[in-house]
Amino acid sequence: MIQPDDPNAASSADASSFERWIHPPLTGCWYLTGPTCSGKTLLAVEVAKRLDAEILSLDSMAIYIGMDLGTAKPTVKQQAEVKHHLIDILEPTESFSVSNYVVAAHAAAKEIWSRGRNVLVCGGTPLYLKGLIRGLFLGPAADWEFRNSVEEELKQHGEEALRNRLMQVDPLLAHKLHPHDHRRMIRALEVARITGRPLSHWQQQFDTPSAKSQCAVAVLQLERAWLHERINERVESMISGGLPDEVAHLLKIHGKLGRTASQAVGYRETLEYLVGGVPLDKTVERIKAHTRQFARRQEIWFRGLEELQGIRVNQDSSLDRLADEIVAILDQCPQQESTQDGN
Numbered sequence: 001m002i003q004p005d006d007p008n009a010a011s012s013a014d015a016s017s018f019e020r021w022i023h024p025p026l027t028g029c030w031y032l033t034g035p036t037c038s039g040k041t042l043l044a045v046e047v048a049k050r051l052d053a054e055i056l057s058l059d060s061m062a063i064y065i066g067m068d069l070g071t072a073k074p075t076v077k078q079q080a081e082v083k084h085h086l087i088d089i090l091e092p093t094e095s096f097s098v099s100n101y102v103v104a105a106h107a108a109a110k111e112i113w114s115r116g117r118n119v120l121v122c123g124g125t126p127l128y129l130k131g132l133i134r135g136l137f138l139g140p141a142a143d144w145e146f147r148n149s150v151e152e153e154l155k156q157h158g159e160e161a162l163r164n165r166l167m168q169v170d171p172l173l174a175h176k177l178h179p180h181d182h183r184r185m186i187r188a189l190e191v192a193r194i195t196g197r198p199l200s201h202w203q204q205q206f207d208t209p210s211a212k213s214q215c216a217v218a219v220l221q222l223e224r225a226w227l228h229e230r231i232n233e234r235v236e237s238m239i240s241g242g243l244p245d246e247v248a249h250l251l252k253i254h255g256k257l258g259r260t261a262s263q264a265v266g267y268r269e270t271l272e273y274l275v276g277g278v279p280l281d282k283t284v285e286r287i288k289a290h291t292r293q294f295a296r297r298q299e300i301w302f303r304g305l306e307e308l309q310g311i312r313v314n315q316d317s318s319l320d321r322l323a324d325e326i327v328a329i330l331d332q333c334p335q336q337e338s339t340q341d342g343n
Contacts (some may be wrong), residue, residue, distance in 0.1 A: 021139050023102050026132040027215060029109055029119035030330040035221030035295040036124055037230040041074050041314065044122035045082050046323040053121060054083040054112050057104060058123025061264045064092040066250050070242045070266035092261035093254050099138045102131045126301030133215045133307055137202035140194045150186050165189065170198035216333030218326045219308040226315060228292055235288045244270055265290045
């Protein structure tokens, strides 16, 4: 069976190592978030114009080249009006973690500030948002020899043995992770082995909310029935706009999509339609249902982040009024010169 790690075998790490593994919050910029189909993209362009800002995308799927319809990326016109960052930076065969995103976002913000512009972070990926506003434990570099050895043991003994090993090293995280999430389980074992402390210990320090004076985050809030209507309309538009053709084209180019891209809502179901023979009408209904579930999970995440300040959006809300209201909230947090200087 897979053997538990010996805590005494963990390599020692000094305080300077720990410091290098921790990424601080990204202050000195503004944030706009909300559930999928809430109108963030259109609003962000108007808000960015008022703030003399460029937009830093907070979307875990918009990073992928060629995944356009299913991610509702900003249009060519919108990107011409306001410059966007962290869109179309990877092929859909590649992986991209929250750690990768946080590092890339800090670098992009620094580059924007270097040109005298402001930064508006906009998108709906909650884990990315939390990593920026509260900071993130990036952790030590990968130990591929260790990872490969655990992968081999996983093949021999199965995922239950892997989970039992993690239970002995980091029971808190073992209870949180899905049994099939082998990648994160192995990473947790790796971190505990290298640092001598469970990954859950490192992550807990980022559960403390940031002060609103340092971090202004506006979150769009829509009545659920109306949000569901918007979701259904967008899915219909995606399908009629050619989402199956887009996915078929990606498969022709790449053969298959990577693990992350292939699990994106809209793409997973379309792949099952193209490859698995699921009827199109059933595929459309599945995308709608899964998107509604995704929006619900986003809203739960947002309620757990105390930094967020709600903006009520209804069918009578005008774009200009909403943009002005968002700017009023964001302006409560002045830009942080120390962060912009890279300190």
